Amino acid sequence: MTTRRRSLATLAALLCGVALISAQPGDMAGRIRAEGQQRSRALALFRTLTDDIGARLTGSPAHMRAARWALDRFAEWGLASAHLEPYEFGRGWQLDQLSVAMIEPRYAPLIAYADAWSPSTAGVLSGRAVYVGDKTAPQIEAMAGQLRGAIVLTHLPQAEFVARDRPQPGLDDRPVATGNPALPQPRSTTPAAELMPLLKRAGAAVALRPSAYRDGTVGVTGNRATAPDSVPSIVVAGEQYNVMARLATEGKPVTLRVELRARYFEEDRNSYNVIADIPGTDPALRDQVVLVGAHLDSWHTGTGATDNADGAVAVMEAMRILRTLGASPRRTIRGALWSGEEQGLLGARAYVAQHFNTPAARDQLAVYLNDDPGSGRTLGFYMEGNKEAKGIFDRWLAPLKDLGATRNIIEGIGATDHVPFNEAGLPGFNVIKDFRAYDERMRHTNADYPERMNEDDLKQSAIVMATFAWQAAMRDGKIPRPPSR
Numbered sequence: 001m002t003t004r005r006r007s008l009a010t011l012a013a014l015l016c017g018v019a020l021i022s023a024q025p026g027d028m029a030g031r032i033r034a035e036g037q038q039r040s041r042a043l044a045l046f047r048t049l050t051d052d053i054g055a056r057l058t059g060s061p062a063h064m065r066a067a068r069w070a071l072d073r074f075a076e077w078g079l080a081s082a083h084l085e086p087y088e089f090g091r092g093w094q095l096d097q098l099s100v101a102m103i104e105p106r107y108a109p110l111i112a113y114a115d116a117w118s119p120s121t122a123g124v125l126s127g128r129a130v131y132v133g134d135k136t137a138p139q140i141e142a143m144a145g146q147l148r149g150a151i152v153l154t155h156l157p158q159a160e161f162v163a164r165d166r167p168q169p170g171l172d173d174r175p176v177a178t179g180n181p182a183l184p185q186p187r188s189t190t191p192a193a194e195l196m197p198l199l200k201r202a203g204a205a206v207a208l209r210p211s212a213y214r215d216g217t218v219g220v221t222g223n224r225a226t227a228p229d230s231v232p233s234i235v236v237a238g239e240q241y242n243v244m245a246r247l248a249t250e251g252k253p254v255t256l257r258v259e260l261r262a263r264y265f266e267e268d269r270n271s272y273n274v275i276a277d278i279p280g281t282d283p284a285l286r287d288q289v290v291l292v293g294a295h296l297d298s299w300h301t302g303t304g305a306t307d308n309a310d311g312a313v314a315v316m317e318a319m320r321i322l323r324t325l326g327a328s329p330r331r332t333i334r335g336a337l338w339s340g341e342e343q344g345l346l347g348a349r350a351y352v353a354q355h356f357n358t359p360a361a362r363d364q365l366a367v368y369l370n371d372d373p374g375s376g377r378t379l380g381f382y383m384e385g386n387k388e389a390k391g392i393f394d395r396w397l398a399p400l401k402d403l404g405a406t407r408n409i410i411e412g413i414g415a416t417d418h419v420p421f422n423e424a425g426l427p428g429f430n431v432i433k434d435f436r437a438y439d440e441r442m443r444h445t446n447a448d449y450p451e452r453m454n455e456d457d458l459k460q461s462a463i464v465m466a467t468f469a470w471q472a473a474m475r476d477g478k479i480p481r482p483p484s485r
């Protein structure tokens with residue numbers, strides 16, 4: 001290389017470097033990507049939530065551990081006003097011990113889980129199971145003597161299993177049915193609502209019913225209004241329940257051993273949302289809030305990995321990325337980790353009721369972005385029928401397509417934390433995720449484990465969330481309000 005050519009090359013390299021440096025402050029999208037891909041904390045956060053803390057039932061000590069841990073991370077990253085925000089939830093519950101086994105006609109440990117808020121059994125129960133799945137209410141009443149202190153099989157053998165996932169909405173523009181699909185339920189000749197009070201009056205010791213999921217997968221939720229003196233209740237893997245119910249129907253003895261020990265927590269009837277800010281800097285816009293959120297709570301059987309540690313991690317990591325980059329948004333960007341989602345969107349509902357209860361207050365919410373149902377990467381957003389907002393979101397999504405984003409769809413999706421915002425007339429949108437095996441296998445089951453997610457998808461979801469939050473915080477105009485319904 002001649003001297004002249006070398007100096008030209010040096011000049012070109014210098015100019016290039018200058019261009020890179022001067023482009024950086026404005027190129028937040030590129031910086032968000034670089035931070036989110038090269039220095040990601042997403043997997044480590046996800047491991048803590050799933051492996052270390054595990055299932056996070058609202059009202060349980062585990063949920064409080066998760067909330068305090070998330071609060072500490074927000075504070076450690078230097079977010080402003082990091083705090084826990086209380087709302088009244090009610091009694092907490094935690095499972096301390098559960099074992100369910102068939103003893104006769106042969107020994108077999110059973111895959112079984114207690115309903116959340118089930119009372120404990122009176123110690124270790126052992127005895128011949130009484131099958132009432134095919135009995136009418138008068139027949140059950142006539143069996144009162146047999147039912148006192150009994151282990152009761154309450155339902156018919158499970159005939160129909162969960163076999164399908166909801167359709168994938170992010171892959172083409174055809175209209176698509178969104179939201180939770182209808183799931184087959186266990187059936188009994190006497191409906192459960194009538195059956196359980198009958199069993200309680202008869203003094204039954206515990207009630208067992210089948211799960212409608214296949215292959216040892218057990219779906220379990222629970223009702224926080226369960227009376228502490230109701231009959232303890234347990235869900236058993238469908239196939240195993242069916243073996244016992246068939247034997248019992250044929251009059252063959254089935255002996256079981258059951259122990260359920262659970263604890264209620266009454267001292268603090270509040271639950272808590274975790275909230276933290278990146279304050280806005282534009283005097284005219286900084287009181288407006290771009291809110292990004294996800295529910296931190298889960299049901300109590302698996303680890304709540306896809307429902308919803310992945311969403312919570314996307315929000316935490318998005319906030320970390322923006323803060324680490326020293327982002328100075330025009331509007332305030334606020335991260336929210338809700339609790340009580342699984343019991344009826346309670347945390348988000350409380351937040352909307354407390355903070356957006358006047359027209360002036362509602363006017364300050366620029367947009368709410370939520371990350372919940374599904375797993376895998378973020379494909380786009382459900383636009384809740386808001387065509388104007390879709391035009392804006394489409395422009396923001398286009399540069400993310402090389403990261404696996406596909407499209408925003410005009411349809412809405414119910415049943416998660418953006419709904420209370422929409423009900424208050426506010427623009428709230430949920431991400432579109434993958435539904436492979438989500439409904440059929442993972443949602444609210446003992447199979448919701450971290451293996452269902454990979455690091456790239458966790459990183460991508462955080463980058464999409466951070467990018468959208470940044471765009472919404474910097475835009476001149478607000479996000480158009482939802483069309484009136």
Ligand SMILES: [Zn+2]
Pocket residue numbers: 307342443444
């Ligand atoms: Zn859920």
